[in-house]
């Protein structure tokens with residue numbers, strides 16, 4: 244579903260070049276839920292933005308559902324992203340002047356889907372994230388956890404091949420964080436959607452099937468149970 248091949252990325256500021264990601268390769272299969280773990284500045288958001296097609300890598304390939312997004316033209320990529328890629332942000336990024344239901348429907352507006360069809364799908368997803376009664380409220384009338392539920396529903400409405408989430412529980416208290424993670428796990432199981440979730444918290448990562456860990460721009464692939472071993476310098480599992 245998601246295949247990363249020899250990906251490297253550097254940022255240039257004038258004559259200064261900062262290497263952020265170095266020769267990263269891994270695969271995520273359909274329906275997997277993977278955590279991308281690493282300390283602040285290790286390159287997690289950069290890797291997520293590259294995989295979501297928000298910028299182009301310095302080197303390497305990114306295949307989503309068999310399509311190489313690195314070689315796509317801007318127009319083709321924009322179209323591809325609308326159908327295949329979902330994104331959940333730490334700060335929700337809902338539009339303040341649209342209702343909850345309209346926010347969830349928005350990606351389908353860009354696909355010119357009929358209003359009655361959009362509405363039905365949005366309401367069904369709102370039910371799945373547990374706040375059907377909030378449909379006609381505005382984002383400012385919701386708690387942070389509820390706003391993140393809306394943002395999750397919005398990311399799912401196009402039935403994307405993969406959903407990328409950048410610290411989706413970073414602004415929430417521990418109890419709400421657990422609720423949001425439970426919802427993501429439930430949706431992952433129910434819909435077989437592939438999730439890559441960035442976090443710097445080991446407890447969040449421990450909730451997922453697989454852990455990819457970034458350190459100094461290099462990737463260490465971990466699985467449940469092996470996480471501590473490789474953190475303390477033990478053997479890392481080979482990357483596929």
Ligand SMILES: Nc1ncnc2c1ncn2[C@@H]1O[C@H](COP(=O)(O)OP(=O)(O)OP(=O)(O)O)[C@@H](O)[C@H]1O
Nearest residue numbers: 254261263281282283284285286287288289290443
């Ligand atoms: N546009 C940019 N120009 C130059 N350097 C950048 C740019 N964006 C990110 N970087 C650098 O790349 C490195 C990785 O940043 P990134 O945001 O990917 O880290 P992160 O792992 O997401 O950190 P955090 O947990 O704090 O969100 C940092 O050293 C950062 O300064």
Ligand SMILES: [Mg+2]
Nearest residue numbers: 287288289409
């Ligand atoms: Mg980040």
